[in-house]
Amino acid sequence: MAKKKQQDALSSEEKIKEAARKVFMEKGYAATRTRDIAEAAGMNLALLNYYFRSKEKLFELVMQEKLSSFFGLMLPILQDPASSLDDKMHTIADRYISMLMANPDLPLFVLNAMRNAPKKFAAMLKGADHLLQSAFAQQLKERNPDVAPEQLFINMMSLCIFPFAMRPGLEVISPEIGATFNALMEERKKLVPKWMRAMLKVK
Amino acid sequence: MAKKKQQDALSSEEKIKEAARKVFMEKGYAATRTRDIAEAAGMNLALLNYYFRSKEKLFELVMQEKLSSFFGLMLPILQDPASSLDDKMHTIADRYISMLMANPDLPLFVLNAMRNAPKKFAAMLKGADHLLQSAFAQQLKERNPDVAPEQLFINMMSLCIFPFAMRPGLEVISPEIGATFNALMEERKKLVPKWMRAMLKVK
DNA sequence: TTCTAAATTAATCATTTGATTAAAAAATTT
DNA sequence: AAATTTTTTAATCAAATGATTAATTTAGAA
Structure with missing residues (x-):
């Protein structure tokens, strides 16, 4: 009843x-x-x-959900002391690319949300450890003490996320990208960790 | 008079x-x-x-300018048969990072413009050669025939541009990034070409 | 079954927005 | 200097927008 x-x-x-x-x-x-x-x-x-x-309240609800789903995937992986650096890179690439293939509008939405409401975003991540205190950052530092871990983190995010945000532009510059976008992204699940490993060797 | x-x-x-x-x-x-x-x-x-x-006409004018300045930098470099691949990578990294340090709002503006007005964007690039016909793509293919040139192009753009679009988020995840963002970006002018070379060796 | 609470509806409201208007001021031409 | 054109101004407009209202319908409780 x-x-x-x-x-x-x-x-x-x-x-x-x-x-x-x-x-x-x-x-x-x-x-x-x-x-x-x-x-x-x-x-x-x-x-x-x-x-x-209000419209605003409704938007905040949606924004909160989307930010959570975007970052909820990342932060636990970064902070897990039990998995290796290679596991982490592999998992992040695999999961992010899969998620974004299913939600191609998410990157741009999240980028706009972070820019327009940085305080709300910061409040959302209140409890999370900072990047430099994460297992990921430690592992990066051990692997290559010459390059700031932030740089490699930025690279990881860039390679996984940016193609989706830039897709309309990429499709104009290269129709081939438009025709095979999903295949390219599937391929990147394997290639991003490899590229990351190659970059980790750079001084 | x-x-x-x-x-x-x-x-x-x-x-x-x-x-x-x-x-x-x-x-x-x-x-x-x-x-x-x-x-x-x-x-x-x-x-x-x-x-x-109208407001719309005014916006289109601004949008045209901004898209021109964003892509105007890239396309000639990609199409120049006289410069080496290493030169190209170096020049793109240097010029894009410098330009974006002076115009940090540009990436997000351009990403939104491409998404909201893809036709206008396509019309703007009407005369430009397609990526796969560029000297850059040829040079990428020669250096590494195993990986699609589109992938390496995407990486190049990702590494140069995404950090600027993601800056508000990066600053929350890692206050250290916020504090030293410009230094990190300056460093990337040198590192991005190096990373690209390392990635070019990946099969 | 009746009463009460919750959900739904269509109309209306108060404010905002891009755009227009007519008059005045400034600049230019004759 | 007068006439004409261009620029600027402040007021106003018509339409759009988020929000509210009151009536009706539906669902749940007694």
Whole structure:
């Protein structure tokens, strides 16, 4: 009885959330109208305020989810003392590329969110260890004491994420990239760790 | 006489353009109001339409400029048959990193522009040779026939550009990156070509 | 079954936004 | 110097936007 009502309520709320995820990812915050979300959800416009109070609150909810899914994948891997550096690089490349192949709009959304709401982002990561205190950074330093671990971390992120953010541009510069993008990304799951190892040898 | 008038007219027009560059780069198109630009320019709001007809036209002008400056740097280098692969990598790293240090908002602006207006972007690059026909791609292929030249091109762009787009996030994950960002980027001018050479050896 | 609470609807609101207008001021031309 | 053109101004407009409202419907509790 009570359960049935709960499901119905979640269902409308969930429909709006679902639509909000889709439209905010596509258009960003400012270019998204509450009417767009209502239409995408097939729901009445007033329900956005009824369930979520404001466009802004709804956006923050979506933003929090997306930032969590983006960084939630990374931080535990970086901090795990039990896995080797090679395991970490392999796991990060594999998981990030897979996730981004399924969510190609995520990088740009996250980049915009970090730029527009750095405080909220910082608050989200409040508990996380800093990079330089992670097992990953230690392992990088051991492997190559001549290059700052931050540099190699930046490289790892760059090689996994940037192709997705730059895809529209890449497709224009090279139609071949457009035609085979997914195959290129699959290949990179194997190549990124190899490239990382090669770079780790550079002084 | 006629010259003096010309300078005055350019001066008001240029003030508005200048302000538009600043505000559009900072807020993007949708979140920028024409009033923001007018205020930033210290000009009357109606002048935006008087000189540029619409917010959209003004934005396109700024977008064209920014895309030109972003890609204008790259394409000639890629297409130059006279310079070696090492020269190219060195020049791209040096020039891109320098330019982006002076224009840190550019990457995100360009990424958003490419995503939101891919047709305009494609029209802009109309005359340019495709990547696979460039001297750069040929040279990559000669150096390493086992890896698609597109992959190495993507890496080159990733290593030079992504750190700037990701800077707000990097600064939260690692305060050390925030404190020494410019030094890290200067260092990368030398390291990126080295990393590229190391990656070129990977099969 | 009746009453109450929650969810939904369509209309409306108050504010904001890009754009227009008409008048005045400034610059240029005759 | 007068006439004409261009630039600037402040007010206004028409449409759009996030949010609110009141009525109705649906669901749940007694």
